Amino acid sequence: MRPFKYARATSEAEAVQLVSATPTAKFLAGGTNLLDLMKEDVERPTQIVDLTRLSHLAQIRPTLNGISIGALATNAQVANHPLVRQNYPLLSRAILAGASAQIRNMATVGGNLMQRTRCPYFYDTAMPCNKREPGSGCAAFHGLNRMHAIFGYSDKCIATYPGDMANALYALDATVKIRGANGQERTIPIRDFHRLPGDTPEQDNNLQHGELIVAVELAKNDFAKHSYYLKVRDRASYAFALVAVAAALALEGDRIKQARVVLGGVAHKPWRSTEAEDALVGKEATEANFRAAAEAAMKEAKPLAHNAYKVELGKRAIVLALQRAMDETI
Amino acid sequence: MNDKNEHPSVNDGDLESLSADEEKLLDELGLFGAARRQFLGQTLASGLGIFALQLLAKEKALAAMTSPDAVLAQNAASGDAIQVTMRINGSTQILTVDPRTVLLDALRERLGLTGTKKGCDQGQCGACTVIVDGRRVLSCLTLLASCEGKEVTTIEGLANGAGLHPMQAAFIKHDAFQCGYCTPGQICSAVALLREAEAGEASYVTRNLRTITKDLELSDEEIRERMSGNLCRCGAYPGIVAAIREVQSGRQTAQAWHFATQEEIAAVMNDKLLREGRSDETV
Numbered sequence: 331m332r333p334f335k336y337a338r339a340t341s342e343a344e345a346v347q348l349v350s351a352t353p354t355a356k357f358l359a360g361g362t363n364l365l366d367l368m369k370e371d372v373e374r375p376t377q378i379v380d381l382t383r384l385s386h387l388a389q390i391r392p393t394l395n396g397i398s399i400g401a402l403a404t405n406a407q408v409a410n411h412p413l414v415r416q417n418y419p420l421l422s423r424a425i426l427a428g429a430s431a432q433i434r435n436m437a438t439v440g441g442n443l444m445q446r447t448r449c450p451y452f453y454d455t456a457m458p459c460n461k462r463e464p465g466s467g468c469a470a471f472h473g474l475n476r477m478h479a480i481f482g483y484s485d486k487c488i489a490t491y492p493g494d495m496a497n498a499l500y501a502l503d504a505t506v507k508i509r510g511a512n513g514q515e516r517t518i519p520i521r522d523f524h525r526l527p528g529d530t531p532e533q534d535n536n537l538q539h540g541e542l543i544v545a546v547e548l549a550k551n552d553f554a555k556h557s558y559y560l561k562v563r564d565r566a567s568y569a570f571a572l573v574a575v576a577a578a579l580a581l582e583g584d585r586i587k588q589a590r591v592v593l594g595g596v597a598h599k600p601w602r603s604t605e606a607e608d609a610l611v612g613k614e615a616t617e618a619n620f621r622a623a624a625e626a627a628m629k630e631a632k633p634l635a636h637n638a639y640k641v642e643l644g645k646r647a648i649v650l651a652l653q654r655a656m657d658e659t660i
Numbered sequence: 661m662n663d664k665n666e667h668p669s670v671n672d673g674d675l676e677s678l679s680a681d682e683e684k685l686l687d688e689l690g691l692f693g694a695a696r697r698q699f700l701g702q703t704l705a706s707g708l709g710i711f712a713l714q715l716l717a718k719e720k721a722l723a724a725m726t727s728p729d730a731v732l733a734q735n736a737a738s739g740d741a742i743q744v745t746m747r748i749n750g751s752t753q754i755l756t757v758d759p760r761t762v763l764l765d766a767l768r769e770r771l772g773l774t775g776t777k778k779g780c781d782q783g784q785c786g787a788c789t790v791i792v793d794g795r796r797v798l799s800c801l802t803l804l805a806s807c808e809g810k811e812v813t814t815i816e817g818l819a820n821g822a823g824l825h826p827m828q829a830a831f832i833k834h835d836a837f838q839c840g841y842c843t844p845g846q847i848c849s850a851v852a853l854l855r856e857a858e859a860g861e862a863s864y865v866t867r868n869l870r871t872i873t874k875d876l877e878l879s880d881e882e883i884r885e886r887m888s889g890n891l892c893r894c895g896a897y898p899g900i901v902a903a904i905r906e907v908q909s910g911r912q913t914a915q916a917w918h919f920a921t922q923e924e925i926a927a928v929m930n931d932k933l934l935r936e937g938r939s940d941e942t943v
């Protein structure tokens with residue numbers, strides 16, 4: 331690991347100021363992604379600003395219209411908070427699908443949103459990668475791309491966003507609250523948080539350098555009764571998603587009033603399928619309708635050399651996730 | 661060095677009980693006084709005899725001894741060193757370290773607490789699991805600097821005097837390891853799991869998250885999911901699950917193995933002799 335200077339922030343303002351002042355400075359939260367990438371020499375910060383003492387940023391509290399989750403709350407705290415489990419069980423299950431118990435005790439909400447891709451070429455400093463080193467090329471495009479995107483990629487980058495929590499946050503229309511260098515707060519709707527790679531894959535998301543995520547906010551919704559997070563991976567647990575589905579339904583009588591289908595592991599950001607959602611609204615919650623929605627979701631998929639399996643797998647995962655969302659014993 | 665370094669230190673009695681040959685070897689290695697004490701502490705903690713160390717090149721052994729201090733001196737000079745105070749297994753430790761130091765390396769290389777293992781060093785295996793402020797974490801991805809004021813428990817801190825922690829005893833009873841490399845991490849993880857289940861914390865396979873309550877009794881499926889952050893290359897998983905199930909449920913089950921009896925050993929011996937045509941030698 332390269333040398334860096336370490337500072338422990340005592341206030342939000344100080345944290346933002348310290349990172350803003352140095353282009354190569356980074357915030358440290360749980361460290362589970364940043365330290366890993368520093369050991370691999372992929373991230374090379376010269377200054378680390380430790381956020382972990384900003385305990386007020388770890389609070390989870392009800393708001394007039396829902397809930398506010400502090401950016402420093404750990405994944406384990408969020409998944410097990412009574413209000414989250416009761417009103418947003420989709421979020422709990424998505425978080426619990428990620429990583430391991432140890433990592434969920436360390437990983438924070440802010441860090442989880444900011445986690446970088448798991449593309450092996452991004453990790454391998456001997457290989458070209460436009461995300462790691464803009465202009466060097468994409469080794470995955472003609473390389474081994476079994477884990478890579480089937481939607482929204484460019485010839486510059488085919489990496490996927492690896493996280494689970496964010497897929498649920500997309501389905502629940504979360505808002506990300508941010509504090510900027512000038513002390514101003516701003517909010518970004520979660521659907522505008524992560525970016526597609528386009529010509530600038532080095533930018534994972536729309537946060538500016540020095541901006542601090544302070545909270546994630548969720549409004550009330552009607553999805554608590556019928557939602558499920560399904561994750562398909564190479565082994566039963568403790569692996570990143572090949573395909574994941576955050577599915578949520580709100581029913582009126584026996585008709586679907588509102589639907590959310592967000593796919594993970596298929597694009598550079600959580601991939602909300604409005605095609606699938608449109609196919610579901612107004613219909614009954616039957617397997618045939620779920621199948622039609624799954625077909626609609628995958629219609630525009632453009633698989634690469636090694637990941638065509640994700641199209642069929644994705645369809646089946648969508649159907650199963652919707653079925654589980656309807657099964658009240660789960 | 662201003663470490664209040666309790667674990668690996670060796671008292672004068674141990675130093676006096678060295679044989680003349682051992683004394684000579686340590687003299688040859690150039691280890692005297694505090695350095696000798698620390699060195700002995702580390703070799704004892706690692707289960708190596710002093711003579712086993714002859715297998716190591718003299719330079720190598722010395723480098724391992726002196727490097728933390730050398731690095732420290734350099735960093736102190738450049739002003740980047742940081743001081744961290746925390747409690748480890750009940751005793752206060754003050755360490756001055758390079759900011760890059762992770763908890764795992766501090767435990768093993770500075771404090772001689774080599775029970776905590778380094779597997780992947782990347783968060784992928786769980787061998788380095790320790791308990792910080794009551795929760796299991798990966799020490800390989802924990803910056804020591806962020807441990808200021810925290811309470812760390814490692815595998816060395818679980819036993820109560822000579823009495824093993826019930827989870828340690830259950831691992832032995834259920835033959836829950838082969839090489840043992842993953843075991844300290846497995847046990848720390850399992851101990852923390854008990855509290856999580858008691859507090860009603862959920863896992864990915866927990867049904868109906870909206871209605872779960874406290875004091876969960878975990879199925880094997882639940883135990884496997886909750887322990888998925890600890891890999892075992894030897895595949896001792898059935899024993900690990902059995903050990904955790906016993907402690908978690910509080911229901912004792914029969915020991916899965918026993919030491920061979922005289923009769924069993926004799927039977928095997930006789931069998932061998934008969935096959936070799938040496939029936940007159942059987943007992």
Ligand SMILES: Cc1cc2nc3c(=O)[nH]c(=O)nc-3n(C[C@H](O)[C@H](O)[C@H](O)COP(=O)(O)OP(=O)(O)OC[C@H]3O[C@@H](n4cnc5c(N)ncnc54)[C@H](O)[C@@H]3O)c2cc1C
Pocket residue numbers: 356357358359360361362363364365366381401402427428429430433436437438439440441442443444445492493494495541542543544568569570571782783784
């Ligand atoms: C072996 C392994 C398996 C994993 N499996 C999964 C999985 O299956 N699913 C999944 O979703 N994740 C998985 N993860 C990733 C894990 O969830 C992330 O590493 C974690 O969520 C990152 O959070 P952190 O607090 O540790 O972030 P850190 O590592 O501390 O920081 C990550 C990045 O976020 C920035 N940052 C942190 N907090 C803020 C903030 N408040 N504002 C602005 N920037 C901030 C940091 O500067 C840094 O760039 C896995 C990780 C490992 C090591």
Ligand code: FES
Pocket residue numbers: 777778779780781782783784785786787788789798799800801
């Ligand atoms: S050594 Fe820490 S998880 Fe493998």
Ligand code: FES
Pocket residue numbers: 836837838839840841842843891892893894895896
């Ligand atoms: S006992 Fe050998 S790795 Fe688990």
